[in-house]
Amino acid sequence: MSTTDAGIPAITLTEAELGRYVTHAPTRGLLTGPGLPADTGLLTFSTLRTYGLRRLADATDGPLHLAEELRDCLVIGELLNPAGMARESILLDGATGEITTTYLAAPAAPRPFAPSLTTLLRFAAVTEELTGLRGRFASLAGQYGPRAATEASRRLLTLFEEGTDGRVPAYWKAAALIRPLSLVAGPGTASGGLALEVPARLLDQEFGQGRVARFEDVDFPATLTHEPTRRFLRDTGLPEEAVLFHADADAPLPTLTEYVTGDCSGTRPLPELPAHADHLIRLGRLIEDTSLVVDGRTGAILTFSESGATLHPLNTDVSTLAFTLWLLHHERTIDEHLANELTTAAYDQLAAAMLHTLTTLDPTGLSPDAHWHYWTRLLQDEAGGAL
Structure with a gap:
């Protein structure tokens, strides 16, 4: 050798x-x-x-x-x-x-x-062209939104179909359908103050009119001082229900202290709260004893486990949270169209494509501080049925 x-x-x-x-x-x-x-x-x-x-x-x-x-x-x-x-x-x-x-x-x-082997190397090369938006994908550089993602997916799938009689293996089909979704949201701007620019009405189109919760200033506690977060929750909002997420849409958003001492009191022993619990605003829940909170000072999104009284990083901010919820929901739509081909034949390969797409836009799960990351564990758990 x-x-x-x-x-x-x-x-x-x-x-x-x-x-x-x-x-x-x-x-x-x-x-x-x-x-x-x-x-x-x-x-x-x-x-x-x-x-x-x-x-x-x-x-x-x-x-x-x-x-x-x-x-x-x-x-x-x-x-x-x-x-x-x-x-x-x-x-x-x-x-x-x-x-x-x-x-x-x-x-x-x-x-x-x-x-x-020749075809395998070609498959890998064109997928890397997509990642770098070069070669056959160079014309898409700087373009973002559902149309750009759809066009990138169409081009990649067409390239994979060449030399395979149209029978694209599951790994490459997942790559063609999932990886281009990183183009749906563009990078944030200095004026916006968030990691991503989420297209207007993207959530309405995905979850349906009337199923996206938007908030008013009276819904925000005084400790939610991060203006980009306030603006996003007012203008763009969050889905009322998504994959394992349920928003607090029927009442003003409580601080973690208010939620635990109010809504949770009397049902079980109160968990120990973080020192800055008054600055953590509850946006909703993931699983039964896990709240999704935003740090009102920085806009960072975290999970709070009531049973373990622990905080863990979840998303960079509300824009990447919204993209994650959109991505999880949209994947289900894609796979249902394929008669659940990806989740039944190649769940692990689909999960890998989803994690790659998610971390491309929000590397929170890769951070050394993310000793436990909910989205990563969720996607890797085939038995849990997240996809």
Whole structure:
């Protein structure tokens, strides 16, 4: 095995290393010639440097019983999933050149990934073009809103359909339908004071007229002094009900102190409150004992667990909170249109695409201070049914 530097380091294999396991001529030519990039934004082939070319039967841990047709599949890389998610391995069929994926810790029937290594590298390259809004997506730079996201999705899906007879594997379908949604909201402006510019009426279009709560100044406690937050709640608002979120829309917004000592008193022992509880304004609830609050001084969004009496970062501000609620709801609409194909066939791959899209616009879950992040845990929990 050798590596060459030509802008991006490439991993190549010798004819001897390929041996009798890779008989597919185009694949042999690629691996012994141009080679594979060590890493792309989505994939890594660096395991080839560490372990060399391995059969699945040799790479799995313990005495696993693999189907005979899987034993000679070759492990060549991994998917670069968001932090905290297990990495799925990339497999090569040396006889056909077909690419599939599975988990080494518990190999199941491999999932289709690409018809060939060449196609796989093309898929990864065009997805990175989308991420950087360059190449075939350069004309979308600076454009934001549902139309821009729809056009980006259409272009990416069309590129994936080339050479696959229109049968796009679930991972790439999720990438084409979910990743472009980061273009729905543009970056915030200095005058706006929030992380994102959420398009006017976006929430009304998604959740329905009359189902978005907007507030008036009389609804705000005196400790909500962050003007961009006040303006957003007045003009844009929040959905009254979204995925596991219920807004406090029928009464003035209480401080956390008022909520706990008022609404919660008498039902169970009162939780210990943070020192600045008077500056935390409750916007609604997520699950039964978890309140969603905004810091009235900074606009930061946090969760407060009544049972654990703990605060955790949730979103940068109300604009990224609104985008997150919109994203979770919109994904369900997409998957219902696909007859639940993504959630049933590739939940983990869908969750990875959702987390990538969310952290692109709001990296709160990646912060060193976010020891526990509700949205991240929610998306990774397949049994919980968030998607």
